[in-house]
Amino acid sequence: MQQFAPSDPAGSAPAPQQKPKSDIGTTIIAWVIVLALVGGIMFFVVRYINKEQNKLTGTYYDTYGVGSVTFVDDKNITMNTLGLNVSGTYQINGSSLAVTYNIPLLGAQTINYSFSHDGDIIYLNNTQYIRRD
Numbered sequence: 001m002q003q004f005a006p007s008d009p010a011g012s013a014p015a016p017q018q019k020p021k022s023d024i025g026t027t028i029i030a031w032v033i034v035l036a037l038v039g040g041i042m043f044f045v046v047r048y049i050n051k052e053q054n055k056l057t058g059t060y061y062d063t064y065g066v067g068s069v070t071f072v073d074d075k076n077i078t079m080n081t082l083g084l085n086v087s088g089t090y091q092i093n094g095s096s097l098a099v100t101y102n103i104p105l106l107g108a109q110t111i112n113y114s115f116s117h118d119g120d121i122i123y124l125n126n127t128q129y130i131r132r133d
Contacts, residue, residue, distance in 0.1 A: 060122050060129035069122070069129055097124065 056071040067081040077090040077099055088101040097115035102108050113124045120131040 056117065056122070058131045059133050060120075060131045063128050063130065067129075069124065 057073060059068055059070040061068045067079070070078040070080075071090070072078060075089050075091075076087065078085055078087045079099070080086075086101055086103075088099050090097055090099045092098075092115060095115055097113045098110055099113065100108050100110045114126065116123045122129045122131075
């Protein structure tokens with residue numbers, strides 16, 4: 001015997017599907033998580049950039065024992081030779097270190113040095129300086 005499905009008195013229209021209700025709490029939590037992740041990534045990127053910019057900071061002594069170079073921060077430098085200290089600002093351009101000194105009676109004077117850096121060792125005009133602090 002065959003069985004037939006009961007007929008739909010209103011026609012055979014499918015039942016309307018209901019849209020899922022969005023939960024505002026879940027949306028807020030998702031955005032908070034996304035913002036926290038982005039903020040965390042930015043924090044570490046900024047720390048890395050600052051560390052890279054200031055990786056020269058410290059005092060380097062030449063291997064002859066007569067001079068030192070102190071990178072105070074990312075723009076100030078003090079150079080010492082035989083007890084004579086001279087301070088100025090510096091800028092690194094590839095393999096060149098440009099140091100600008102403010103010399104009394106002469107004003108600002110810029111001197112360019114050949115420069116390379118590898119960890120705790122720098123070279124200025126082929127003279128080796130080693131960081132010891």
